Amino acid sequence: MARPVNPRKVFSRPKVKGFIPMGFYASDLDTIYLSVEEYESIRLKDYMGLSQLESSEHMAVSRPTLTRIYEKARNKIAEALCEGKQILIQGGNVIYHEKWFVCNSCSSKFNIKGKSDNTEKCPLCGSENVVLIENDL
Amino acid sequence: MDNVKIIAIPVMGKSTDYKVSKLFARSPFFIIYDEKNQTIQFAKNDYKGDQAQSGKHISKLLVAKGVNVFCGHDIGFNVQKIAEENNIQLILLPETKGMMGETVINMIKKK
Structure with missing residues:
Protein backbone atom coordinates (compact mmCIF):
# COMPACT_ATOMS: atom_id res chain seq x y z
CA MET A 1 0.00 0.00 0.00
CA ALA A 2 1.35 3.40 -0.95
CA ARG A 3 2.26 5.90 1.77
CA PRO A 4 -0.47 8.53 2.25
CA VAL A 5 0.40 11.98 0.91
CA ASN A 6 1.45 14.48 3.58
CA PRO A 7 -0.49 17.75 3.55
CA ARG A 8 1.39 20.73 2.12
CA LYS A 9 1.71 23.94 4.15
CA VAL A 10 0.15 27.01 2.56
CA PHE A 11 0.41 30.57 3.94
CA SER A 12 -3.09 31.74 3.01
CA ARG A 13 -5.88 31.20 0.51
CA PRO A 14 -5.47 32.68 -3.00
CA LYS A 15 -7.15 36.07 -3.44
CA VAL A 16 -9.39 34.86 -6.26
CA LYS A 17 -11.13 31.61 -7.15
CA GLY A 18 -9.85 31.56 -10.72
CA PHE A 19 -9.36 33.29 -14.06
CA ILE A 20 -11.65 33.57 -17.08
CA PRO A 21 -10.27 33.96 -20.65
CA MET A 22 -11.45 36.81 -22.91
CA GLY A 23 -11.93 37.11 -26.66
CA PHE A 24 -13.45 35.22 -29.60
CA TYR A 25 -11.68 31.90 -28.97
CA ALA A 26 -12.12 32.02 -25.20
CA SER A 27 -13.93 29.06 -23.76
CA ASP A 28 -15.50 29.02 -20.35
CA LEU A 29 -16.55 25.41 -20.85
CA ASP A 30 -13.04 23.98 -20.74
CA THR A 31 -11.64 24.31 -17.27
CA ILE A 32 -8.19 23.70 -15.84
CA TYR A 33 -8.22 22.89 -12.14
CA LEU A 34 -5.18 24.28 -10.35
CA SER A 35 -4.85 22.92 -6.83
CA VAL A 36 -4.04 25.25 -3.92
CA GLU A 37 -0.64 23.61 -3.44
CA GLU A 38 0.17 24.20 -7.13
CA TYR A 39 -0.87 27.84 -6.76
CA GLU A 40 1.35 28.13 -3.66
CA SER A 41 4.37 26.70 -5.53
CA ILE A 42 3.92 29.35 -8.26
CA ARG A 43 3.47 32.07 -5.64
CA LEU A 44 6.59 31.12 -3.72
CA LYS A 45 8.89 30.39 -6.65
CA ASP A 46 7.81 32.83 -9.35
CA TYR A 47 6.11 35.64 -7.43
CA MET A 48 8.24 35.74 -4.27
CA GLY A 49 11.39 34.68 -6.14
CA LEU A 50 12.42 31.96 -3.71
CA SER A 51 14.67 29.05 -4.64
CA GLN A 52 13.22 25.56 -4.93
CA LEU A 53 14.83 24.58 -1.64
CA GLU A 54 13.40 27.60 0.21
CA SER A 55 9.96 27.01 -1.32
CA SER A 56 10.02 23.33 -0.36
CA GLU A 57 10.94 24.19 3.25
CA HIS A 58 8.08 26.67 3.37
CA MET A 59 5.59 24.08 2.09
CA ALA A 60 7.02 21.30 4.30
CA VAL A 61 7.80 18.99 1.36
CA SER A 62 11.03 17.64 -0.12
CA ARG A 63 12.70 19.55 -2.96
CA PRO A 64 11.89 16.89 -5.62
CA THR A 65 8.24 16.93 -4.54
CA LEU A 66 8.16 20.71 -4.81
CA THR A 67 9.66 20.41 -8.31
CA ARG A 68 6.91 17.99 -9.34
CA ILE A 69 4.15 20.23 -7.96
CA TYR A 70 5.70 23.29 -9.62
CA GLU A 71 6.10 21.56 -13.02
CA LYS A 72 2.50 20.39 -12.91
CA ALA A 73 1.34 23.92 -12.10
CA ARG A 74 3.41 25.41 -14.95
CA ASN A 75 2.03 22.87 -17.43
CA LYS A 76 -1.55 23.57 -16.40
CA ILE A 77 -1.13 27.35 -16.64
CA ALA A 78 0.57 27.00 -20.04
CA GLU A 79 -2.29 24.85 -21.31
CA ALA A 80 -4.87 27.37 -20.07
CA LEU A 81 -3.02 30.30 -21.67
CA CYS A 82 -2.43 28.63 -25.03
CA GLU A 83 -5.80 26.96 -25.40
CA GLY A 84 -7.86 29.79 -23.88
CA LYS A 85 -9.25 27.74 -21.01
CA GLN A 86 -10.43 29.08 -17.70
CA ILE A 87 -8.50 28.31 -14.52
CA LEU A 88 -10.19 27.36 -11.27
CA ILE A 89 -8.09 27.24 -8.10
CA GLN A 90 -9.47 24.58 -5.83
CA GLY A 91 -8.72 21.30 -4.11
CA GLY A 92 -5.41 19.91 -2.97
CA ASN A 93 -4.11 18.41 0.22
CA VAL A 94 -3.14 21.49 2.22
CA ILE A 95 -3.03 22.91 5.74
CA TYR A 96 -2.88 26.63 6.42
CA HIS A 97 -0.25 28.34 8.58
CA GLU A 98 -2.88 30.19 10.50
CA MET B 1 -5.09 38.23 22.15
CA ASP B 2 -5.35 40.21 25.38
CA ASN B 3 -1.78 41.51 25.42
CA VAL B 4 -0.97 45.13 24.67
CA LYS B 5 -0.72 45.76 20.96
CA ILE B 6 2.15 47.76 19.56
CA ILE B 7 1.42 48.24 15.89
CA ALA B 8 3.87 49.06 13.08
CA ILE B 9 2.38 50.93 10.09
CA PRO B 10 4.63 51.70 7.07
CA VAL B 11 4.28 55.33 5.91
CA MET B 12 5.89 57.40 3.17
CA GLY B 13 7.19 60.15 5.50
CA LYS B 14 7.89 61.06 9.12
CA SER B 15 4.36 62.16 9.91
CA THR B 16 0.93 60.59 10.29
CA ASP B 17 -0.24 62.79 7.37
CA TYR B 18 1.64 60.64 4.87
CA LYS B 19 0.09 57.75 2.96
CA VAL B 20 0.56 54.15 4.04
CA SER B 21 3.32 52.62 1.92
CA LYS B 22 2.27 49.92 -0.53
CA LEU B 23 5.32 47.78 0.27
CA PHE B 24 6.00 47.09 3.94
CA ALA B 25 9.74 46.45 3.85
CA ARG B 26 10.52 49.27 1.35
CA SER B 27 8.70 51.93 3.33
CA PRO B 28 10.90 54.92 4.34
CA PHE B 29 9.33 55.27 7.81
CA PHE B 30 7.19 53.32 10.25
CA ILE B 31 4.64 54.61 12.71
CA ILE B 32 4.91 52.60 15.92
CA TYR B 33 1.61 53.01 17.73
CA ASP B 34 1.20 51.84 21.32
CA GLU B 35 -2.49 50.99 21.73
CA LYS B 36 -2.46 51.10 25.55
CA ASN B 37 -0.65 54.42 26.08
CA GLN B 38 -1.84 55.84 22.71
CA THR B 39 1.66 57.06 21.92
CA ILE B 40 3.15 57.43 18.47
CA GLN B 41 6.81 56.96 17.60
CA PHE B 42 8.56 56.94 14.25
CA ALA B 43 11.20 54.49 13.09
CA LYS B 44 13.35 55.21 10.05
CA ASN B 45 13.89 52.32 7.65
CA ASP B 46 17.62 52.28 6.86
CA TYR B 47 17.19 49.05 4.88
CA LYS B 48 14.66 50.32 2.32
CA GLY B 49 17.27 50.65 -0.42
CA ASP B 50 18.90 47.26 0.18
CA GLN B 51 18.92 44.92 -2.80
CA ALA B 52 17.76 41.94 -0.75
CA GLN B 53 16.66 40.90 2.74
CA SER B 54 15.31 44.36 3.63
CA GLY B 55 12.16 42.71 5.00
CA LYS B 56 14.18 40.46 7.28
CA HIS B 57 16.28 43.32 8.71
CA ILE B 58 13.47 45.81 9.25
CA SER B 59 11.20 43.16 10.80
CA LYS B 60 13.92 42.24 13.31
CA LEU B 61 14.38 45.93 14.13
CA LEU B 62 10.63 46.37 14.70
CA VAL B 63 10.48 43.22 16.84
CA ALA B 64 13.35 44.61 18.95
CA LYS B 65 11.27 47.76 19.48
CA GLY B 66 8.49 45.62 20.95
CA VAL B 67 6.13 45.64 17.96
CA ASN B 68 3.67 42.72 17.95
CA VAL B 69 1.37 43.68 15.03
CA PHE B 70 2.48 44.43 11.45
CA CYS B 71 -0.13 46.39 9.49
CA GLY B 72 0.26 47.18 5.77
CA HIS B 73 -0.95 46.72 2.21
CA ASP B 74 1.55 44.17 0.96
CA ILE B 75 3.66 42.17 3.38
CA GLY B 76 6.41 40.14 1.76
CA PHE B 77 7.73 36.66 2.43
CA ASN B 78 10.68 37.63 4.65
CA VAL B 79 8.46 39.79 6.85
CA GLN B 80 5.88 36.98 7.04
CA LYS B 81 8.60 34.55 8.08
CA ILE B 82 9.87 36.79 10.91
CA ALA B 83 6.25 37.43 11.95
CA GLU B 84 5.61 33.70 12.16
CA GLU B 85 8.77 33.07 14.19
CA ASN B 86 7.96 35.86 16.67
CA ASN B 87 4.20 35.27 16.96
CA ILE B 88 3.34 38.61 15.40
CA GLN B 89 -0.14 39.34 14.07
CA LEU B 90 -0.51 40.58 10.47
CA ILE B 91 -3.18 43.01 9.29
CA LEU B 92 -3.57 43.52 5.53
CA LEU B 93 -5.24 46.83 4.70
CA PRO B 94 -7.70 47.01 1.78
CA GLU B 95 -5.73 47.46 -1.45
CA THR B 96 -7.97 49.91 -3.25
CA LYS B 97 -7.87 52.74 -0.72
CA GLY B 98 -4.92 55.12 -0.47
CA MET B 99 -5.05 55.30 3.32
CA MET B 100 -3.22 57.89 5.40
CA GLY B 101 -1.30 56.83 8.50
CA GLU B 102 -3.60 58.97 10.61
CA THR B 103 -6.71 57.22 9.22
CA VAL B 104 -5.40 53.85 10.35
CA ILE B 105 -4.54 55.16 13.82
CA ASN B 106 -7.98 56.79 14.16
CA MET B 107 -9.64 53.49 13.21
CA ILE B 108 -7.68 51.69 15.93
CA LYS B 109 -8.47 54.43 18.48
CA LYS B 110 -12.21 54.39 17.73
CA LYS B 111 -12.80 50.66 18.02
Whole structure:
Protein backbone atom coordinates (compact mmCIF):
# COMPACT_ATOMS: atom_id res chain seq x y z
CA MET A 1 0.00 0.00 0.00
CA ALA A 2 1.35 3.40 -0.95
CA ARG A 3 2.26 5.90 1.77
CA PRO A 4 -0.47 8.53 2.25
CA VAL A 5 0.40 11.98 0.91
CA ASN A 6 1.45 14.48 3.58
CA PRO A 7 -0.49 17.75 3.55
CA ARG A 8 1.39 20.73 2.12
CA LYS A 9 1.71 23.94 4.15
CA VAL A 10 0.15 27.01 2.56
CA PHE A 11 0.41 30.57 3.94
CA SER A 12 -3.09 31.74 3.01
CA ARG A 13 -5.88 31.20 0.51
CA PRO A 14 -5.47 32.68 -3.00
CA LYS A 15 -7.15 36.07 -3.44
CA VAL A 16 -9.39 34.86 -6.26
CA LYS A 17 -11.13 31.61 -7.15
CA GLY A 18 -9.85 31.56 -10.72
CA PHE A 19 -9.36 33.29 -14.06
CA ILE A 20 -11.65 33.57 -17.08
CA PRO A 21 -10.27 33.96 -20.65
CA MET A 22 -11.45 36.81 -22.91
CA GLY A 23 -11.93 37.11 -26.66
CA PHE A 24 -13.45 35.22 -29.60
CA TYR A 25 -11.68 31.90 -28.97
CA ALA A 26 -12.12 32.02 -25.20
CA SER A 27 -13.93 29.06 -23.76
CA ASP A 28 -15.50 29.02 -20.35
CA LEU A 29 -16.55 25.41 -20.85
CA ASP A 30 -13.04 23.98 -20.74
CA THR A 31 -11.64 24.31 -17.27
CA ILE A 32 -8.19 23.70 -15.84
CA TYR A 33 -8.22 22.89 -12.14
CA LEU A 34 -5.18 24.28 -10.35
CA SER A 35 -4.85 22.92 -6.83
CA VAL A 36 -4.04 25.25 -3.92
CA GLU A 37 -0.64 23.61 -3.44
CA GLU A 38 0.17 24.20 -7.13
CA TYR A 39 -0.87 27.84 -6.76
CA GLU A 40 1.35 28.13 -3.66
CA SER A 41 4.37 26.70 -5.53
CA ILE A 42 3.92 29.35 -8.26
CA ARG A 43 3.47 32.07 -5.64
CA LEU A 44 6.59 31.12 -3.72
CA LYS A 45 8.89 30.39 -6.65
CA ASP A 46 7.81 32.83 -9.35
CA TYR A 47 6.11 35.64 -7.43
CA MET A 48 8.24 35.74 -4.27
CA GLY A 49 11.39 34.68 -6.14
CA LEU A 50 12.42 31.96 -3.71
CA SER A 51 14.67 29.05 -4.64
CA GLN A 52 13.22 25.56 -4.93
CA LEU A 53 14.83 24.58 -1.64
CA GLU A 54 13.40 27.60 0.21
CA SER A 55 9.96 27.01 -1.32
CA SER A 56 10.02 23.33 -0.36
CA GLU A 57 10.94 24.19 3.25
CA HIS A 58 8.08 26.67 3.37
CA MET A 59 5.59 24.08 2.09
CA ALA A 60 7.02 21.30 4.30
CA VAL A 61 7.80 18.99 1.36
CA SER A 62 11.03 17.64 -0.12
CA ARG A 63 12.70 19.55 -2.96
CA PRO A 64 11.89 16.89 -5.62
CA THR A 65 8.24 16.93 -4.54
CA LEU A 66 8.16 20.71 -4.81
CA THR A 67 9.66 20.41 -8.31
CA ARG A 68 6.91 17.99 -9.34
CA ILE A 69 4.15 20.23 -7.96
CA TYR A 70 5.70 23.29 -9.62
CA GLU A 71 6.10 21.56 -13.02
CA LYS A 72 2.50 20.39 -12.91
CA ALA A 73 1.34 23.92 -12.10
CA ARG A 74 3.41 25.41 -14.95
CA ASN A 75 2.03 22.87 -17.43
CA LYS A 76 -1.55 23.57 -16.40
CA ILE A 77 -1.13 27.35 -16.64
CA ALA A 78 0.57 27.00 -20.04
CA GLU A 79 -2.29 24.85 -21.31
CA ALA A 80 -4.87 27.37 -20.07
CA LEU A 81 -3.02 30.30 -21.67
CA CYS A 82 -2.43 28.63 -25.03
CA GLU A 83 -5.80 26.96 -25.40
CA GLY A 84 -7.86 29.79 -23.88
CA LYS A 85 -9.25 27.74 -21.01
CA GLN A 86 -10.43 29.08 -17.70
CA ILE A 87 -8.50 28.31 -14.52
CA LEU A 88 -10.19 27.36 -11.27
CA ILE A 89 -8.09 27.24 -8.10
CA GLN A 90 -9.47 24.58 -5.83
CA GLY A 91 -8.72 21.30 -4.11
CA GLY A 92 -5.41 19.91 -2.97
CA ASN A 93 -4.11 18.41 0.22
CA VAL A 94 -3.14 21.49 2.22
CA ILE A 95 -3.03 22.91 5.74
CA TYR A 96 -2.88 26.63 6.42
CA HIS A 97 -0.25 28.34 8.58
CA GLU A 98 -2.88 30.19 10.50
CA LYS A 99 -6.48 31.31 10.36
CA TRP A 100 -7.19 34.36 8.23
CA PHE A 101 -10.27 36.53 8.60
CA VAL A 102 -11.74 39.33 6.48
CA CYS A 103 -13.62 42.23 8.06
CA ASN A 104 -16.82 43.08 6.21
CA SER A 105 -16.83 46.62 7.66
CA CYS A 106 -13.34 47.89 6.74
CA SER A 107 -12.32 45.14 4.23
CA SER A 108 -9.03 44.47 6.02
CA LYS A 109 -7.69 40.95 6.44
CA PHE A 110 -5.98 39.69 9.56
CA ASN A 111 -4.59 36.48 10.96
CA ILE A 112 -5.02 34.89 14.35
CA LYS A 113 -2.19 33.16 16.13
CA GLY A 114 -2.93 30.02 18.08
CA LYS A 115 -6.39 28.80 18.99
CA SER A 116 -9.44 30.76 17.98
CA ASP A 117 -13.13 30.21 18.54
CA ASN A 118 -14.01 31.95 15.25
CA THR A 119 -15.75 34.81 17.10
CA GLU A 120 -13.01 37.33 16.49
CA LYS A 121 -13.11 41.12 16.35
CA CYS A 122 -11.39 43.14 13.66
CA PRO A 123 -8.13 44.47 15.20
CA LEU A 124 -8.43 47.60 13.05
CA CYS A 125 -12.04 48.80 13.38
CA GLY A 126 -13.31 46.53 16.17
CA SER A 127 -16.21 45.20 14.10
CA GLU A 128 -17.52 41.73 14.90
CA ASN A 129 -18.67 41.32 11.30
CA VAL A 130 -15.71 39.14 10.33
CA VAL A 131 -15.61 36.00 8.21
CA LEU A 132 -13.10 33.17 8.23
CA ILE A 133 -11.53 33.29 4.78
CA GLU A 134 -11.24 29.51 4.37
CA ASN A 135 -14.99 29.16 4.74
CA ASP A 136 -15.69 32.15 2.52
CA LEU A 137 -14.02 30.77 -0.60
CA MET B 1 -5.09 38.23 22.15
CA ASP B 2 -5.35 40.21 25.38
CA ASN B 3 -1.78 41.51 25.42
CA VAL B 4 -0.97 45.13 24.67
CA LYS B 5 -0.72 45.76 20.96
CA ILE B 6 2.15 47.76 19.56
CA ILE B 7 1.42 48.24 15.89
CA ALA B 8 3.87 49.06 13.08
CA ILE B 9 2.38 50.93 10.09
CA PRO B 10 4.63 51.70 7.07
CA VAL B 11 4.28 55.33 5.91
CA MET B 12 5.89 57.40 3.17
CA GLY B 13 7.19 60.15 5.50
CA LYS B 14 7.89 61.06 9.12
CA SER B 15 4.36 62.16 9.91
CA THR B 16 0.93 60.59 10.29
CA ASP B 17 -0.24 62.79 7.37
CA TYR B 18 1.64 60.64 4.87
CA LYS B 19 0.09 57.75 2.96
CA VAL B 20 0.56 54.15 4.04
CA SER B 21 3.32 52.62 1.92
CA LYS B 22 2.27 49.92 -0.53
CA LEU B 23 5.32 47.78 0.27
CA PHE B 24 6.00 47.09 3.94
CA ALA B 25 9.74 46.45 3.85
CA ARG B 26 10.52 49.27 1.35
CA SER B 27 8.70 51.93 3.33
CA PRO B 28 10.90 54.92 4.34
CA PHE B 29 9.33 55.27 7.81
CA PHE B 30 7.19 53.32 10.25
CA ILE B 31 4.64 54.61 12.71
CA ILE B 32 4.91 52.60 15.92
CA TYR B 33 1.61 53.01 17.73
CA ASP B 34 1.20 51.84 21.32
CA GLU B 35 -2.49 50.99 21.73
CA LYS B 36 -2.46 51.10 25.55
CA ASN B 37 -0.65 54.42 26.08
CA GLN B 38 -1.84 55.84 22.71
CA THR B 39 1.66 57.06 21.92
CA ILE B 40 3.15 57.43 18.47
CA GLN B 41 6.81 56.96 17.60
CA PHE B 42 8.56 56.94 14.25
CA ALA B 43 11.20 54.49 13.09
CA LYS B 44 13.35 55.21 10.05
CA ASN B 45 13.89 52.32 7.65
CA ASP B 46 17.62 52.28 6.86
CA TYR B 47 17.19 49.05 4.88
CA LYS B 48 14.66 50.32 2.32
CA GLY B 49 17.27 50.65 -0.42
CA ASP B 50 18.90 47.26 0.18
CA GLN B 51 18.92 44.92 -2.80
CA ALA B 52 17.76 41.94 -0.75
CA GLN B 53 16.66 40.90 2.74
CA SER B 54 15.31 44.36 3.63
CA GLY B 55 12.16 42.71 5.00
CA LYS B 56 14.18 40.46 7.28
CA HIS B 57 16.28 43.32 8.71
CA ILE B 58 13.47 45.81 9.25
CA SER B 59 11.20 43.16 10.80
CA LYS B 60 13.92 42.24 13.31
CA LEU B 61 14.38 45.93 14.13
CA LEU B 62 10.63 46.37 14.70
CA VAL B 63 10.48 43.22 16.84
CA ALA B 64 13.35 44.61 18.95
CA LYS B 65 11.27 47.76 19.48
CA GLY B 66 8.49 45.62 20.95
CA VAL B 67 6.13 45.64 17.96
CA ASN B 68 3.67 42.72 17.95
CA VAL B 69 1.37 43.68 15.03
CA PHE B 70 2.48 44.43 11.45
CA CYS B 71 -0.13 46.39 9.49
CA GLY B 72 0.26 47.18 5.77
CA HIS B 73 -0.95 46.72 2.21
CA ASP B 74 1.55 44.17 0.96
CA ILE B 75 3.66 42.17 3.38
CA GLY B 76 6.41 40.14 1.76
CA PHE B 77 7.73 36.66 2.43
CA ASN B 78 10.68 37.63 4.65
CA VAL B 79 8.46 39.79 6.85
CA GLN B 80 5.88 36.98 7.04
CA LYS B 81 8.60 34.55 8.08
CA ILE B 82 9.87 36.79 10.91
CA ALA B 83 6.25 37.43 11.95
CA GLU B 84 5.61 33.70 12.16
CA GLU B 85 8.77 33.07 14.19
CA ASN B 86 7.96 35.86 16.67
CA ASN B 87 4.20 35.27 16.96
CA ILE B 88 3.34 38.61 15.40
CA GLN B 89 -0.14 39.34 14.07
CA LEU B 90 -0.51 40.58 10.47
CA ILE B 91 -3.18 43.01 9.29
CA LEU B 92 -3.57 43.52 5.53
CA LEU B 93 -5.24 46.83 4.70
CA PRO B 94 -7.70 47.01 1.78
CA GLU B 95 -5.73 47.46 -1.45
CA THR B 96 -7.97 49.91 -3.25
CA LYS B 97 -7.87 52.74 -0.72
CA GLY B 98 -4.92 55.12 -0.47
CA MET B 99 -5.05 55.30 3.32
CA MET B 100 -3.22 57.89 5.40
CA GLY B 101 -1.30 56.83 8.50
CA GLU B 102 -3.60 58.97 10.61
CA THR B 103 -6.71 57.22 9.22
CA VAL B 104 -5.40 53.85 10.35
CA ILE B 105 -4.54 55.16 13.82
CA ASN B 106 -7.98 56.79 14.16
CA MET B 107 -9.64 53.49 13.21
CA ILE B 108 -7.68 51.69 15.93
CA LYS B 109 -8.47 54.43 18.48
CA LYS B 110 -12.21 54.39 17.73
CA LYS B 111 -12.80 50.66 18.02
